[in-house]
Amino acid sequence: MDNVEILGELNSMQKQAVVSDALQNLVLAGAGSGKTKVLVHRVAWVIYTGQCESNEVLAVTFTNKAAGEMRSRIKVLTNSLFERSWVGTFHGTAHKMLRLHFKEAGLNKNFQIIDSDDQARIIKRVIKELNLVEFDWSAKEVQARINTWKDRGLRPNKLVLEEEKYDSMLKRIYEEYQNLCERSSLVDFPELLLRTFELLKSNSVILKMYKNRFAHIMVDEFQDTSSLQYKWLKLFVDESKNFFVVGDDDQSIYSWRGAKVENMSSFQRDYPEHKITRLEQNYRSTSKILKAANVLIKNNTTRIGKELWTNEGDGEKIALFNAYNDQDEARYIVDLITSSDERKECLSENAILYRVSAQSRVFEDALRERNVNYKVYGGFRFYERAEIKDVIAYLRLALSKDDDSAFERVVNIPARGIGLKTIQKFRQESKSIDKPLWYTAFDLSENKELSNKVLTSLDEFKSIIEGIQNYALNNDLESIIKKTIELSGLEEHYRQEKSGRGLDRIENLQELMVAARDFVSSEESMLAAFVTHAALEAGEGQSQDGEDCVQLMTLHSAKGLEFKFVYLVGLEDGLFPHNRSLNNLSQLEEERRLCYVGITRARQRLTLSYAESRRLHGSEHSTILSRFVREIPSDLIQSVRAGGRFSSLDSTQTGESGLQLFKLGQSVHHKVFGTGIVLDFEGKGTTSRVQVRFADSGTKWLVTSYAGLTPL
DNA sequence: AGGTCGGATCTTTTT
């Protein structure tokens, strides 16, 4: 490996970015322009040119997946020379620092990480406990508010109340929640970042150590950083430091969870000596697709500005399909896939992208009907499943008795007769003496009037936890998990579960043991490392079967991916752009960026579709073609079926009593012709006719009173 | 303590 090899595969702009000798660099990297490649090559470059040692690099992103990919690509490029550099997620990096400096950060050695689900449960409990009159926010809303505060670096005592109706109540909840976390040594996701930030800010020795250590700070997906994350990065960087950030303001789609695109302009302001490099050559899509994307995104008012181009030729026009309804839309797309050899040949090159996950169902039905393999991305991940979290909670408690969240979760799972009443007693006690529940439940249990039955159960619970604790001293991870499942009685508990979920759950427990067997870590306590892993990584890649199948996912989860054939569906105002974003310019622009992301996923063929009528939330709505499609020049679009033919008609046939009523687009069944869709109707009463397009027998006009159609 | 019923609500998702 030498310089030539590092630079050889790069185009001139990419090369410029990689070898830039400016200290601060902003790389504006369009979709498909080799964004991560530039970052990875930059790491290799600075190491190979002797600008720094491999352990002096800090490279961060958002997801474990992206960090993993970054790590392995750097590894390939540098022949593992980078081993000691810090490559990871923001949260992972912050966590690492907190473990190293737990004392200085004011944390207990065994502090545990809680995920958003745990956090929501605790907040819910706090709200209930405070007994606030008239307070009617949901726990989720409060959670969002608290996390926003944390992201702004605001502790309860620093809040400036805005005299809103519930301000003082929200503040009390925040305080109480935070107290509870401190008492039980729990750290939530935003807290990982805020704690680290405060630690570095207040402890000049530690900060200096890291500032000296990190010669190069690199960030991928910079447009997704939150204000706290940017402030955190800036702690390590001054004007003399190498700061290399890569991002695309046109692909910023996560403002709703704290991402601040503004950080890109803040970067330009904060580092006036920075160099900006634009990567606009696209290696993914054909020209027509890129043109559509360029034109669309130009309608956004707040962007730095760039234009994608390619050498790869014009390609085909974008197809636009006008469906009668959502089912018609799904069937058409599935037909399109199955009737083309090119598309059928590699199913996983076909991606159906939609705005809301509820849209997947109709497609799943249509795909199943045609026996086409598919995979829906998103939804519950492995470590988020209740049964997995139960086992993890036992382990967490064995690691840290302070962990109230874990205690509450499993003290009565399986049911041991320790109900709400008992727990409430503990909570009260716990709050008044400021000790974790575990201690109020055991060390002080003589003081409370508890029945013998409850006392016995508690004893039993205690010995389970201590049993796990002892067993964990001298056994490997897989056996510890196995023992935990046995001792806790969880397996038996799920076996007896009445709903059909029990068997699934037990399978998942076995999967957990497999995960434990394969888990590797350099930490001294494998168990602690595994529990952290479970909190920090939702376990996306669990049980991958690698089957060739059609990919179904939301536009959000499609970011970063590419497919030969992309179907962008449900392009209707109100659905995409979503209703909730229609009245707000910045939100509407984010929806447009989302559409931009969708379009730029396609390598070869892009198909857009919309339905004139859509069933949503139980009832039928007529729709309007999405403004985003209307913004794309019509010479780039090929309409597959002329729309609007029926939209001016009454959408329901008005029949005499006793006669079947049909709706346009409705699925019906006929004894001879099979299943079909109602396309049109005419006449009234016994002379009325319906036009039906049958899946196998073509389109026919049928007299309603004789046809004997059954609605489906 | 656990189940059942009515009512409200209905993006996007990672850590």
Added chain:
DNA sequence: GATCCGACCT
């Protein structure tokens, strides 16, 4: 239409 939540019942 489906799901989640809180209130109420057994």
